[in-house]
Structures are given as C-alpha cells and as structure tokens.
Amino acid sequence: MGIYRKIRSLPESGKPGDAREPPRGVTVSRTAASLLREALENLGVRHPFGILGVHNTEIYDELARSGSITPVLVTHEGGGAFMADADSAAVPASERR
Numbered sequence: 001m002g003i004y005r006k007i008r009s010l011p012e013s014g015k016p017g018d019a020r021e022p023p024r025g026v027t028v029s030r031t032a033a034s035l036l037r038e039a040l041e042n043l044g045v046r047h048p049f050g051i052l053g054v055h056n057t058e059i060y061d062e063l064a065r066s067g068s069i070t071p072v073l074v075t076h077e078g079g080g081a082f083m084a085d086a087d088s089a090a091v092p093a094s095e096r097r
Contacts, residue, residue, distance in 0.1 A: 036062070041066060049072045051076075
C-alpha cells in the first residue's frame with residue numbers, strides 16, 4: 001500500500017478510529033487522489049494552483065501522472081488566487097465550459 005491509503009468505510013459508530021477492513025471479496029483499489037484527478041480531468045481543469053505540503057503530497061503525485069493537468073505550485077495563497085484568476089481570464093470564451 002505504501003503511503004497511499006486505501007479508502008475504507010467508517011463503521012456505524014462513525015468514529016474515525018473504528019475504521020474496519022472492507023468485507024472479504026471486496027477490493028478497494030482507488031485512492032482519493034486518483035478520484036480527484038479523474039474529477040478534475042472530467043471538468044476540464046488544466047492548471048490547479050496550490051501549496052504543496054505533507055497532507056497533499058499524494059494529490060500532487062497523482063496530478064503529475066495526468067496528461068492534461070499541469071499543477072502550478074505557489075508559495076502564498078494570495079498569489080495563487082491571483083494567478084488562478086488571471087489564468088481563467090486568459091482562456092478564450094470558446095474554450096470555457
């Protein structure tokens with residue numbers, strides 16, 4: 001499994017520490033990062049802007065595997081917001097969804 005954790009369902013109690021293994025015969029092979037990458041590709045996102053950190057490394061690893069998404073790493077949230085705004089304004093109206 002490495003650093004990628006497989007998605008597990010919470011028990012009826014809903015307590016995070018009580019997570020159980022999936023029932024026998026059920027294989028969960030998709031990670032949350034792979035589901036996010038697929039969703040962003042389906043939405044047509046080309047440049048996600050963000051700050052790389054310990055808690056989102058798996059997401060950026062998965063985005064690096066995409067052929068259509070190029071992540072843009074920033075050092076400050078404000079700068080990333082301005083870059084995203086400028087990037088969205090630079091896209092021709094015919095290419096917008």
